Amino acid sequence: xxxxxxxxxxxxxxxxxxxxxxxxxxxxxxxxxxxxxxxxxxxxxxxxxxxxxxxxxxxxxxxxxxxxxxxxxxxxxxxxxxxxxxxxxxxxxxxxxxxxxxxxxxxxxxxxxxxxxxxxxxxxxxxxxxxxxxxxxxxxxxxxx
Numbered sequence: 632x633x634x635x636x637x638x639x640x641x642x643x644x645x646x647x648x649x650x651x652x653x654x655x656x657x658x659x660x661x662x663x664x665x666x667x668x669x670x671x672x673x674x675x676x677x678x679x680x681x682x683x684x685x686x687x688x689x690x691x692x693x694x695x696x697x698x699x700x701x702x703x704x705x706x707x708x709x710x711x712x713x714x715x716x717x718x719x720x721x722x723x724x725x726x727x728x729x730x731x732x733x734x735x736x737x738x739x740x741x742x743x744x745x746x747x748x749x750x751x752x753x754x755x756x757x758x759x760x761x762x763x764x765x766x767x768x769x770x771x772x773x774x775x776x
Contacts, residue, residue: 637680639663652680669715669722678713678724685756686711689729693750697735700746705734706773726765734773744770 641650649664652675666672686709697704709731716725731747738746747770751757757766 649674652677654680678715681724681760682711682713682727685713685727685729685754685760688756689750689754690731692754693731693733693747696746696750696753697733697738700738702735702737705736707731707733707735724760724763726767727760727763728767728769730769732771732773738772740772743772 635655637652637654639650639652642648646665649662651660651662653660661675663674663676664672667674668676668678689711690707690709693707693709694704709729711730712728713724714726714728715722717723718725729751733743735743747768751766751768760766
């Protein structure tokens with residue numbers, strides 16, 4: 632069983648306090664605050680970390696699926712955007728947009744889309760986020776691929 636860690640520390644009340652978040656054993660450490668989460672303040676927030684986790688997990692899953700099908704990708708790039716909305720008076724992860732582009736020899740757009748759909752289905756982070764009402768995937772091959 633693989634276990635990974637993260638930690639957070641917070642000082643003060645929610646609106647004027649601040650904290651730090653650490654990924655793993657210090658791979659990333661960043662400040663976060665009410666303004667970085669709900670406004671446009673500097674720092675990170677849980678939703679950015681979820682977006683990064685989802686993008687990286689999905690991209691590795693897609694690479695694995697393409698490679699198993701005999702088409703190891705030259706490159707894959709995925710951007711994830713997590714939308715936080717007020718639903719029933721509570722901040723809620725309401726939508727995630729995954730936008731992936733690949734340079735892959737030997738597959739057409741339809742095949743690439745099918746492999747991307749499969750990666751979205753099997754990616755552990757996608758599965759963990761199954762309670763998000765919308766996870767929208769856009770997959771396309773890079774020009775000239």
